[in-house]
Amino acid sequence: MGMRQILGKLAGQTAIYGTSTIVARFLNYMLLPLYTYTLSTSDYGVLTEFMSYIAVFQVLLTMGLETGCFRFASKDGYEPRRVFQAALAAVSAVSAVFLLLMIVLGKGLAERMGYGGYWNLYIYIGIILFSDCITAILFAKLRQENRAWRFAVFKVVKILTEAGTNLLLFLWYPGYAALHPDNLLSGLIPAVPDFSYPVFSILVSCVLCFALFIPEMLRVGFGTDSRTIRDMLRYSLPLMVAGLPGVVNDFLDRILFRFFNVDDTLWRADLGVYQAAVKVAVIMSLFVQMFRFAAEPFFFSNTRQKDFKRIYASVMEYFVMFCMLIFLGVTFYLDIIQLIVGSDFREGMGIVPVMLLAYMMMGMLFNVSMWYKLSDRPSFAIYITLAGLAVTAVINIVFLPVYSYHAAAWGHFFSYLTMLILSVLLGRKYYSIPYRWGKISGIIVLGLVLYSLDRAIPDTIPFGWTMTVRTLLIGVYLAGIFYIEKYFRRHKTITDESQDSQ
Numbered sequence: 001m002g003m004r005q006i007l008g009k010l011a012g013q014t015a016i017y018g019t020s021t022i023v024a025r026f027l028n029y030m031l032l033p034l035y036t037y038t039l040s041t042s043d044y045g046v047l048t049e050f051m052s053y054i055a056v057f058q059v060l061l062t063m064g065l066e067t068g069c070f071r072f073a074s075k076d077g078y079e080p081r082r083v084f085q086a087a088l089a090a091v092s093a094v095s096a097v098f099l100l101l102m103i104v105l106g107k108g109l110a111e112r113m114g115y116g117g118y119w120n121l122y123i124y125i126g127i128i129l130f131s132d133c134i135t136a137i138l139f140a141k142l143r144q145e146n147r148a149w150r151f152a153v154f155k156v157v158k159i160l161t162e163a164g165t166n167l168l169l170f171l172w173y174p175g176y177a178a179l180h181p182d183n184l185l186s187g188l189i190p191a192v193p194d195f196s197y198p199v200f201s202i203l204v205s206c207v208l209c210f211a212l213f214i215p216e217m218l219r220v221g222f223g224t225d226s227r228t229i230r231d232m233l234r235y236s237l238p239l240m241v242a243g244l245p246g247v248v249n250d251f252l253d254r255i256l257f258r259f260f261n262v263d264d265t266l267w268r269a270d271l272g273v274y275q276a277a278v279k280v281a282v283i284m285s286l287f288v289q290m291f292r293f294a295a296e297p298f299f300f301s302n303t304r305q306k307d308f309k310r311i312y313a314s315v316m317e318y319f320v321m322f323c324m325l326i327f328l329g330v331t332f333y334l335d336i337i338q339l340i341v342g343s344d345f346r347e348g349m350g351i352v353p354v355m356l357l358a359y360m361m362m363g364m365l366f367n368v369s370m371w372y373k374l375s376d377r378p379s380f381a382i383y384i385t386l387a388g389l390a391v392t393a394v395i396n397i398v399f400l401p402v403y404s405y406h407a408a409a410w411g412h413f414f415s416y417l418t419m420l421i422l423s424v425l426l427g428r429k430y431y432s433i434p435y436r437w438g439k440i441s442g443i444i445v446l447g448l449v450l451y452s453l454d455r456a457i458p459d460t461i462p463f464g465w466t467m468t469v470r471t472l473l474i475g476v477y478l479a480g481i482f483y484i485e486k487y488f489r490r491h492k493t494i495t496d497e498s499q500d501s502q
Helices: 003-030 032-038 041-062 065-073 080-112 120-144 148-171 173-179 196-212 214-220 226-260 267-301 308-332 334-340 343-368 370-374 379-403 405-430 437-455 463-501
Strands: none
Touching: 003 032, 003 148, 003 267, 032 041, 032 148, 032 267, 032 334, 041 080, 041 120, 041 196, 041 226, 041 267, 041 343, 065 080, 065 120, 065 226, 080 120, 080 214, 080 226, 120 148, 120 196, 120 214, 148 173, 148 196, 196 214, 226 267, 226 379, 226 405, 267 308, 267 334, 267 343, 267 405, 308 334, 308 343, 308 437, 308 463, 334 343, 343 370, 343 405, 370 405, 379 405, 437 463
16 A cells, blocks of 8 residues: 555544544534523533543543553554453453442442432443443554444444433423323433433443444453553553643643632532633634644654645644634624523633633644654653643632632633643754744734724624624734735745845
């Protein structure tokens, strides 16, 4: 198979894997109106807290073995089937212990955390993590065997099941439960919608996905090759430790609300308001995610191209251009976009611009962090991420008691900014890429100036005129980008001619 065919196959599989992930995040985004128009801010805050713990424990319980499977399934001296048997055995054992702990200790944990009437949710979470961690290894097997379509189909079925169960529970079940109080679900979920509905929907989707994988599990089996398990854990556990700070960094602020919020009696409501605002800003995160699926194979596959470092630098510039366009589009039309969340949640819309910029910093960080991947220095990722985690922790611990979710939003921004600066400085030393920071800064400043002009529009101006002015400002941004691009292209031409003459 030629290089072009290999890259074409890689691009096609990346599109399939990426599409299933983007569909999942998009559907999750579309559930936001359902949640915020039905649930109270406190209920949505409780759901956010539960989801944060689930995200962290997913990383812990899989123990980095997804990546370990890729490494050892293609390594001499190891049989792929035994590799996946070992991974399944290890993850199943650890996840089963966690599930058992939730069954035994769930009631006590629920009472201690203030959810005494919902102790069954802890068992649901145990089942979710048990089934999800096992299927994570099986999804890795599909990827290792290049069975991209099967991977995508199973993912989409899982996603649609979660969305469909949510719709049935929120829109149909309460009425049905009122007429049939002794129905089959009456002992599992309440008749009135609350934060347990989304958790139960995730449970249903995870159990169904687990059932779909039963034939695959029977084919693989559960081996106990101690050498393979030992070698894989020795390789994978450090990867888990390296990846954990990144996940904790994303969810630490949600966990800290319980302990440091400005009003400890309203922390659940404030967390719900915060999460709704974050979800609105996820528009930027979705773009970053799509960009990552396309960019990572692009970066690795073009290292032999002439002037490939200049190509990478140009990618950053166009990325920032589009990110600032998204920033202006969302902030200028936020009065309309905010209608997707319930009225009780709209008081937190003021942090949407901050979160949009934070997600843009995250995307820029992905761009510049390619240096340690391309130069085989992945250990730097740990130090950079730990620095970001430290910033997140300090800002939230110090300022959450004063500014609540505003502190959490700025914590994200400064965390990603810190990691970006560190990555840029280290990249200059170990793998320099000629980013034109003057041009990039000009694009960002242009967007922020136009945003400031929009903020200066008096509230007395009719809404229609305000929208017209904002649309014109979008046009000014596009014209400004055209001018910046033309200026730096001309400047580059003059510089090249000067170098040629020498």
